[in-house]
Amino acid sequence: MAQRELVCPEEMAHLVERFNYAPAVKVGQMVYAAGQVGRDSEMNVIDSSLEDHITAAWENVGKVLAAAGCGYEDIVEMTTFHVDLQEQLPTFLAVKDKFIPRQDVPPAWTAIGITELTFPGQLVEIKVIACVPDAA
Template identity: 45%
Template sequence: MSDREAIIPKGMEYVYDKIHYAPAVRVGDTVYVSGQIGRDDDMKLVEGTEAQIVQAFENLKTVLEAAGAQMSDIVDLTTFHTDMRDLQLFMKIKDRYLTRDFPAWTAIGAASLGGAPGYIIEIKAVAVLRR
C-alpha cells in the first residue's frame, strides 16, 4: 500500500484533470507543493505586483491546508521571479505569511512563468507535518 496522496483543493481540480499535475503530493508526513502562481479560482491572472504575490501565497496556504499542514510547517521554499527588483516587496509579503520557524529559501530569476505572459511569481514549497 502506498502512502502517496494527491492533494487537490476545491477550485484546483482543473490543474489535475486538464494540465495533469497535482497541486501537492503528500507522502507520509511530507507535503510537496507544486509551484503556486498568482491566479484566482477562475484560473485568471491577478493584476498588480503586490496582488499577484499575495494571491500566490494564498494559493500556497490553500494547498497546505488541504493537506493538513500550515505555513509554519514549510521547511523549504523556492521562489521564481521574473523581475528580481520585486524581491524587497516579495520579502515584505512573505513575512506576513511566514512569521516563525523560517524555512530554507532559494529565490531564482526566471524569464517567464505560469505558461502565459504576465505571471511574475511562482512559489514552490516542501512542508513536514508536525506530530
C-alpha cells in the same frame, strides 16, 4: 515504493484534469507542493499590483497546505521563481513576512530569477515542501 497521496483543494480540481497536475503530493508526513502563482480559481492572472499578485500566490500556497493538513508554519523549504527578481525582491519579502511566521528555524529558501512563467502576466511562482505536524 512509498505511498503517495494526491493533495488537491476543491477549487483546483479542474487543474488536475486539465494539466495532469498535482497541486501537491503527500508522502508520509511530507508535502511536496507544486509552484503556485498569482491567479484566481479561474486561472485569471492577478494584475492589479505586484503586491496583490504575490499575495494571491501565497494564498494559493496556503490553500494547498490546508488541504494537506498543515500551514505556513510547517514549511521547511521553499523555492521561488521571479520574473525580474531584483525588482520584485523588496515587495516579495514584505508579503512573505505576512505569511511565513518568524521562527527559530526559518524555511530554507532559494530565490531564482527567470525570464517567464507558464502564462503571460505571471510574475512569481512559489514552490514549497512542508511537514505535516504530529497529531496531538
